[in-house]
Amino acid sequence: MQFSHSSPVKLVFGPGRLDALATEPLPGTKALLLTSNGTAVERIGALGRVKTMLEARGLPYVHVAAVEPNPLSTTVMAVSKTVREEKCDFIIALGGGSVMDAAKAIGIVATNDGDIWDYVQQGRGGRRPIENAPIPLVAITTTAGTGSEVDGGGVITNPVTREKVGLGGHVNCYPKLAIVDPELMRSVPPRLTAYQGFDALFHAIEGYVTKRPNFLSDMYALESVRHVARGLARAVKDGDDLEAREHMAFANTLSGYVMTCCRLTSQHSMEHALSAFHPELPHGAGLIMLSLAYFGHMIKTGARSERFVELARALGHRDAVRPEDFLRALHELQVACGVADLKMSDWGITREEIPALAENCRSAGALLFEQDPVALTFEDTVAIYEAAYR
Incomplete structure (x- = not known):
């Protein structure tokens, strides 16, 4: 019986705990606020609450609503370009597993050259190691499906090769902070x-x-x-x-x-x-x-x-x-x-x-x-x- 376990994520759990974002230490000074390309987080009020808390802290952010239900490698590359251009030094992923998975991949190519598929270790991936630490991540889950808020992996689809593959595993792919608020899941x-x-x-x-x-x-x-x-x-x-x-x-x-x-x-x-x-x-x-x-x-x-x-x-x-x-x-x-x-x-x-x-x-x-x-x-x-x- 041998195993290794690493869980470097601070977990904040419970109804109403989204408000912890107002006081918890954050791992950077300018955030990429990442959401899906749908309207759910806006409809339930979570997006507005997150923006209000960030503004109250005086923390600048750039909001990008781009992630598909099965996140694409092309979206990862487009958003990582925004991260670099806007000089964001951490990501807040607000949404379900697809948003959190995409955020981990974006964090990789925000600090490492090339295409995200260069870092995929299976199929037609390039099998390159992640040499530079991905930028930090805060995960706020609005669904109960993937557990991506506490693990270090994500799943991305390459629309050209028609491959859907997990990647990540670097210690910095784990979120620094995870907020799990069941009230956000009621709708x-x-x-x-x-x-x-x-x-x-x-x-x-x-x-x-x-x-x-x-x-x-x-x-x-x-x-x-x-x-x-x-x-x-x-x-x-x-x-x-x-x-x-x-x-x-x-x-x-x-x-x-x-x-x-x-x-x-x-x-x-x-x-x-x-x-x-x-x-x-x-x-x-x-x-x-x-x-x-x-x-x-x-x-x-x-x-x-x-x-x-x-x-x-x-x-x-x-x-x-x-x-x-x-x-x-x-x-x-x-x-x-x-x-x-x-x-x-x-x-x-x-x-x-x-x-x-x-x-x-x-x-x-x-x-x-x-x-x-x-x-x-x-x-x-x-x-x-x-x-x-x-």
């Missing part, structure tokens, strides 16, 4: 709440059944799953249920901690191919559509049987005795959240694409395939896509 629509919640859930599940878990990742993962079981269906049903939002916000942050001390499995690589080919597909939706076929295949191999029983119990099936009970518990949660009927074809995905998807995910996401407890062949990968397709 997230039901379907997005479900997509984001299942993303957090699968971070925890994959971290629990991965090839190399450890005592610490197990603790984070199982507790994350328990909080998802307590909060997700309730939050989908009633977004104003603040207790449910607290459970999901905490589950999300715990799933981020899972990724600070172990790696996920190839389910995430398989979904990244789906949303790289079809950027309009929400990441969480893709994971939901793959999940029963993916974990069903793993269970059929006999891998991690005892752990799947424990996961079923953590999801609320306390009488679980077989790994298949996990599949039943997972399906029941999807039904309760109204996402059991998702179809890949609704996002334009075709059966004819499946071999190309399999090739893409095994190249661009090779590192996660190495973490599977039983190795997936190319044929296995195709078969999982086929079983999940409808």
Whole structure:
């Protein structure tokens, strides 16, 4: 049992804690305030509150609303140019996982030459080391999905190569400060709440059944799953249920901690191919559509049987005795959240694409395939896509 763990993030958690931005020490003197290209943070009032607090502190900032739901490498490069031109020395990422992931990538190329894909370590990435420390980051999450507020990685899509890949890992890619305020999540629509919640859930599940878990990742993962079981269906049903939002916000942050001390499995690589080919597909939706076929295949191999029983119990099936009970518990949660009927074809995905998807995910996401407890062949990968397709 050997592991390394680094969590250099100051975490401020709880309803109303967005106001901590008014007093917490900040890691620079001029901020790039980064948000998505949508209107959610403005609609919920978070953007206005953040601007007011920065202005009250006399801290100059440049606001850029640019990040896509699946952030693009081209956007990263355009915003990093703004960072340099405006001489911003830190980033405030206000939004969901896509904004925080993009901010980490922007921080890398704000201080290192070349294109962001030069620093990607898989697929067609340039595999260059990050030589200069990225500029510091403050992460304010408005969703419960990725845990990106407490980890050091981010996922970016290259629209030219059609690759969606994780990058980062430098100690300075971790946010200096993370603010997790469940009140900011109350207006997230039901379907997005479900997509984001299942993303957090699968971070925890994959971290629990991965090839190399450890005592610490197990603790984070199982507790994350328990909080998802307590909060997700309730939050989908009633977004104003603040207790449910607290459970999901905490589950999300715990799933981020899972990724600070172990790696996920190839389910995430398989979904990244789906949303790289079809950027309009929400990441969480893709994971939901793959999940029963993916974990069903793993269970059929006999891998991690005892752990799947424990996961079923953590999801609320306390009488679980077989790994298949996990599949039943997972399906029941999807039904309760109204996402059991998702179809890949609704996002334009075709059966004819499946071999190309399999090739893409095994190249661009090779590192996660190495973490599977039983190795997936190319044929296995195709078969999982086929079983999940409808």
